[in-house]
Amino acid sequence: MPRKHPAADQPLRLDNQICFAVYSAAHAFNRVYKPLLDRLGLTYPQYLVMLVLWERDDVPVKDIGERLFLDSGTLTPLLKRLEAAHLVKRTRSSEDERQVLIALTAQGHALKDKARAVPQSILAASDCSVSELVAMKDEIVALRDRLNAVIGE
C-alpha cells in the first residue's frame, strides 16, 4: 500500500527545502522591519543602502551593488528615490565620467541617529541571544558565499 509520502518525494516536500526556510525568513524579517522603517521613511532595501553609506559614502553605484549583491537595474531607481527624499546626492565623477558617486546629504547623515533604535527592536523580535544570532548569521553567510561561488562558474 502506498505511503503518504513516498521516499522519492521527500526531496520535493516544501518543509524539507532550506531555500524555502531562507525565503520565508527573509519575508518575515521584512514584515518585522516594515513598521520600524516606516518611521524612517525607508523601505528595507533602501535601509540596506543607507547602512552601506553610513559606513562610507561618496562611493560609486557599483561599490554599493557589490556590497549588497544588487545591480544597476535595481539600484538606479532606488537611489533616485533616495535622492528625491533628500537623503543622498548623485553626481558624476569628474575623474571617471562613467561613475556616479553617491554621497549622503546632511539629512542622510542625520537619519543614522534615528536608525540606531532599529537593530535593538529586531533583536527583541528574534527572541534569541546575540551569540546564537551571530552563529546563525555566520553559517548563513558561509552558505551564501558557497552558493555565489557556484554561480560564477
Place this chain on the structure above:
Amino acid sequence: MPRKHPAADQPLRLDNQICFAVYSAAHAFNRVYKPLLDRLGLTYPQYLVMLVLWERDDVPVKDIGERLFLDSGTLTPLLKRLEAAHLVKRTRSSEDERQVLIALTAQGHALKDKARAVPQSILAASDCSVSELVAMKDEIVALRDRLNAVIGE
C-alpha cells in the same frame, strides 16, 4: 583618537546584520535556482506553488497563501500565469463561491518528474552535508516562526 568603527555603530554595520545574511542568501538561492527552473518554465515562487500542489492539489488560494506566507495580491496573478502555461486550472468552488480551487492539469502533474532533479542540484551547489543543511533549516524556520509570532501581536 577615534576608532574605525566606534562601538555605538556596531549594531548598524551591514556585516553584523543577520537579516542581510538571510536576505542575500535568499537572492543567492534564487540565482542558483534560475537556470534549473528555466528548464521547467517556472520562476522560483511559481516552483514553490507547484511544490505545494504536488503534495495536495484542488485547494483554495488561501491554503496556498498560508503555506507560503503569501497573499492574494501575489498569488492571483501568479496562478493566472500558471494557468496560461496549462499547469493548473482555476475553478470557483460550488460549495463556497468565494473560494477559487486550484487543481493541477495533467501537464502540471507530469512536471513533477522533471522537477526531481532540482533538489539534487541545489544540494550539490550548497557544498554541504544533508545533516548540516537540515540543522540550519530547522534553526532558520524556528527564527522565522518567532518573527512571525511577533508580527501577529
Place this chain on the structure above:
DNA sequence: TCACATTTAATTGTTCGCAATTGAATGTGC
C-alpha cells in the same frame, strides 16, 4: 592614432511582494 574591448549606469520589460480597497458570498446575532 585608431580600432576594439571593457566598464559603468541607465533603460525597458517581466515578475514578485505587499498595502489598501473593492465586491461578492457567507456567517452571525437579534
Place this chain on the structure above:
DNA sequence: GCACATTCAATTGCGAACAATTAAATGTGA
C-alpha cells in the same frame, strides 16, 4: 428574516529584483 460583520479573491499602485540592451567613457594593443 434581516442588518451586520467576516471571509475570500481580485484589483490597483508602488517598490523591488533581474535579464537584456543601450550609450557613453575609458582602457588596450597593434
